[in-house]
Amino acid sequence: MELKKIMFYPGCTLKGVAKNLEDSTVESARVLGYDFIELPGWTCCGAVYGLAQDSVKFTIANVRNLIRAQEYAEKIRDNRLVAVCSMCYNNLRRAHLDVMKNRDKLQTLDLFMDEEPDYKGEINVQHYLTFLKEEGFDKIAENVKKPLKGLKVAPYYGCLLLRPDEVAIDDREDPHILEELLEILGAEVVDYPLKNECCGSYHTVDKKEFVAERTFKLVSVAKEVGADIITTSCPLCFFNLDKRQEIAKKKHSGFEHMPIVYFTQLMAIAFGINDDKVLHFEQHYVSPREVLSRWL
Amino acid sequence: MAMKRIGVFICHCGRNIAGTVDVKRVAEEIGKREDVAFSTTYVFMCSQPGQKLIEDSIKEYNLDGVVVANCSPTLHERTMRNAAARAGLNPYRVEIANIREWAAWPHEDNPEAATRKAIRIINATIEKLKANASLEPLEVPVIRRALVIGGGVAGIQAALDLADAGIETVMVEREPSIGGNMFRLSETFPTLDCPQCILTPKMNDVGGHPNIKLYTYSEIEDVSGFMGNFKVKIKKKATFVDWDKCTGCGECLRVCPVSVKSEYDLGMKDRTSIYIVNEQAVPLKALIDQDSCIRLKFEKKVQEGKIKPKKNVKICSKCADVCEPEAIHFKNNEEIVEEEVGTIVVATGYEVMPAEAFPELGGKYPDVITALQFERLLSPSGPTAGVPRRPSDGKIPKSIAFVHCVGSRDPQNGVPYCSRICCMYTIKQAMLVKHALPDTAVYDFYIDIRSNGKGYEEFYHRAKEEYGVNFIRGKVSKVYKVGDKYRVQGVDTLTGRIVEVDVDMVILATAAKGSEGVKELAKKLRIPYDEWGWLKEVHLKLKPLDTPVGGVFIAGAAQFIKDITDSVAQGSGAAAKSLGLLSKPQLEKEPLLARVDTEICAGCGRCKDQCAYGAITIDPIRHVSVVNEALCEGCGACSANCPTTAIQVVNFKKGQIIRAVDILAEVF
C-alpha cells in the first residue's frame, strides 16, 4: 500500500527526550497509511505564545514555519500541517489565526523576513487527534490487533489543546475526542474530572515543588477515580506528571506512582507494535511496563 | 388649504434645551416667517401655565396650526394636542419639533450649531405641518371578552380579576394543568407559604368560575384581528381521553405498566403513560402521552405500515379496562377551536437553563441538579415528601452546596442579566434543608446577595443567624465527583483563599430565560421579544405591561424574570389595562392611517405584501388596494413600497416629507 504523505511538525522535545512521542506518532500513522514527513527547515515554535498586544517576537518563528509548510504543501498537494506536541500545535495554530486576524502584524513580519515568500494563510495546522478524527476513527478500529481491554485510562488533555477558545480541538470543559479514541483502542476510560486542569507547566524549571503538588493532585485524583495509567499528548505535561512524582512521593507519604504514557504509545501498542525502538520506555521515570505487560 | 397663521412655542425644558440652544434667537428667527403669526418661548411648555399659553395664543392670534419645539413626541405630543383641542383647534394641526434630543443634547459642546439646527428642525416641521389635514379619531367596536395566555400565577391573577369584573375570559395553558412553575415550588420566600395551600384556591377559582373558559393542554395556533376585535385559533392537543366523562379518579394510573420521567416533577419522579399531573391539578383529568403508551405506539407503527397487525394479539388496554365512566377512547381528539376576544394578556412565564449546560459544575451527575428540580425534592407533595434525598441512590444528604449565578451575570457563557429570584430562593431552600435535616451542613456560594424586596433582607439574616447556613462569597469554578462525594472547588474572595469542600449534593441556581416557544407565540401576536425570550414592553418604567400592538398586554415573568409578588401585581395590572379598553362601548383609534388614491393605484399588490398587519386587500373588480382601517397601524411600509404615490399615510404624504427633508438637508 502506498502511504499518503503528510507534513509533520515534531518540535524540539520530540527530537530528544520525547522520542517515545515522536516514534509512536510516526509509526502509528504508518500503520494507518500515512507517511509523516518531517517539515523541511522547521525551527522551534517558541513553546509559549506572546500575550502582550505589541508582541511580535513570539509570532515570527511560527510564521516562518508556516511559510516552510506553504512551500512543501505545494509539493505534496496537502495543506495540513500535523503537530502532536500540544504546545507546538497551540503556537502554530495561534500564530496562524493571529496573523489572519491582524493583517498589519502579518505585513510587519513579511517585511521583516523580506527574503522569505509572504505567508498566504492557507496552512491548516492540526493536532494529530483532530487529524485522526477527520480521517475517520473507524480506520483505527480496523487496525487494532491487541485491544487494550481492561486497561483503565485517565485521559489528560491539559491546557493547550483546549484553550484559548479559538484553538480548542474539542469542548473546553467536557472534551471527548481522546475518550473516543481510547475506547476504539479497547481501553476502559475513567471519568477523569481534572482532564483539563493545568500541570504547572514551565514552573517545573524554577518552582518544581509547585509542579510536584500539581502532579500529586492530578495523579491522586486519577487514582481515586480508578485509573491505572494517565495518557497525554504534551511532552511538558508528560515530564511534569512523570518525573515530578519523585518529589511528590518524598513529600506525601502513601503516594503511589502511576505511569504516564502518550496516547500515541497506546495506539502503537494496540496496533501490535511492541518495539523498544518505538515505545522507548527507557524515557519514562515511572515505567509503564508492568501496567501494560498484558499487551506487550 | 395651507396654513397661514401658525404659532410656534419653544420650550426651555429648564436648562435641558435653553442651556445649549439660544431659544430667544430661535423664536426671533422663526417669527420672521410670513406664515408664522406668533412665536414665543417658555420655561416648561408641558406645565399647566405652558399649556395655557398655547390655548390662549390660539384664541388670541386665531392660529390655524401649532408647532411646539420641545422634547420627543413620544412624551408630550398628546399633551400639546389636547391643549389645542381645548382651544378649539383640530389636534392634528399640532406638530412637535424635537429640539431637545435632536439639537440640544447631542450638541452640548457647540451651542451655535445646536441653535442653528433647532431653527432648521422647526422650519422643517412647519413645512410638514402646513399640509396637515384636520382629522377625527376613528371608532371601532369592542368584543367584551378577554384572552389570557398562560396559566401560571400571573395569568391566573389576570383571569380572576377580569372574570370577577364580569368579563368573559378565555384561558389557554399548554400544560395539562394550570399552576405554572409556582405549582412546582416547595414553599415561597419570605413568608414560607406553601403553594399547595395558597395557589390551589386560586386554581380552583379559575376552574369553577362561571366567567372563565379554560383550555388546558392547548396552544395558540393563530391570532388575527386588532384591538377590541381579535380572532384566536386554539389547538387542543390530543389527550386520547374524553374529559367530559373523566372523573379524575386515578384508577387508570394504578394499572398502566409504562413508566417515564414526569415533566411536572422535572425528572425527579416517574409517572405512568396515562397520567394526571398531580392530585391537585385543575382540571383533574387524565391524559395519555402518545410517545410512551404501548398501545398508541403500536397503532402508530401499524398506521405507518412499519408493522402488520397480528390477529388474536391483544394490545394493552389496561387503563380503558378499569375506566368505569368509559372515558378512555385512544382516539386522536386534537381539534382547533376559535374564540373572539377584545384584549389579550400574555403571561407565558419562564424556564431555567438545564444543569447539563454546565459540565464544569458537574451538571452531568445525577446529584447535581437545578434549583427548580430541588423544589420538587423539598416539596411536601413531591417525590421525597419534602425530605431531600439524592436522586442517584436515595440517600439522605449529609451536606449540600448551593451555587448562585450559574449562567447569570455571565455574558460570555450564559446570560448578561441577574436572574433576580435566585438569591432569595436559594436562601429559602437552604433554610428548608436545615428545617428538614438539621444535621445536614449547607454551604451557600454567592457573589452578591440581592435581597431587595419587602421582608427579604430580614429573611436572609434569619438564614444566617437562626438556621446556620454557611455563606461563602465567591463563584464556584468546578464540581467533580470523587468516590461517593462531589468536590466543590470554590473561593472565598473576602479572606482571599481557595475553598474546597466535599458534599453529597450540589444545587445550581441556573439562569432564567423566557419560556420555550415564546418567540413563536410572539411572532403570531406580532409583539417584540429579546434574544433570551423576554417579551418587550413599550416603556420599561412607564408602560411595563403594554406592547406595541394595541389590546395586547404582558404580565409576570413573560416580560422578565420576577418573583410571585411582582407577578401577581402585574397580573392584576394587565387585567386593569384590559378592563380599561373593554369598559368602553367603542374604541377610539388614531386616524393616521394609509389611504389609497384609486385614480393612481394599479393594484400591483406590493403594499399588500409589505403590510405586517394584513390590513390591505386587492379589490378583484376595480383592481385597486383597499385598506381595512381597523387593522391599519399607519406604519407607512405600504407607502414606502408603492411604485407610484397611490397609497400614502394621512398627514405623512410624500410632498410633506420631501419638503421637510429638503430643509433638513439644505447645505449652509
Next chain:
Amino acid sequence: MMKYTIKEDPHNDERVREIMEISGENIFACYQCGRCSSGCPMAEFMDVLPNQVFMFLQEGDVDTLLSARTPWVCAACFTCTVRCPVGLDLAAVMEALRELQLRKNYDYVDPYRVENREELPPIALVSNFRKFTP
C-alpha cells in the same frame, strides 16, 4: 499594610493605563465574582488571588502587584480567561504585569542558575525563559 490611601482616580493612573494597553483588556470590567480564583490551578501558591489582582488594579495599587509573587506563579493556562463572565483575558493581564518588569531588563529567572538543567526537556526551558526573561 491594612490601610491604603487612594491619592488619585485609579482610572487616571499611568501604570494602570499601561497595563491596560499592553494587555488590551479593560481591567475595570471585573465585578469580583471570583471564578478566576476558584478555578486557578496555581492559586494555592499565590500571595494575591487573581480576583484580588483586579481589585488592586481598580484601586490603582500597582506597587503591591509589582512586588507580588502572583504574576510569576501564573502558568498562563487560560482557565480563567475562558471562564471569565465578562470576557477578560486574565492571562494577558498577568503577562502585562510581568512585562512591566521584564521590559526594564529584569531577569526573573537566571538561565545559568537553574538546578538540574540537564534533566529538563527543551520545552520546559524554552517556555520558562520566554516567560521569565526579557
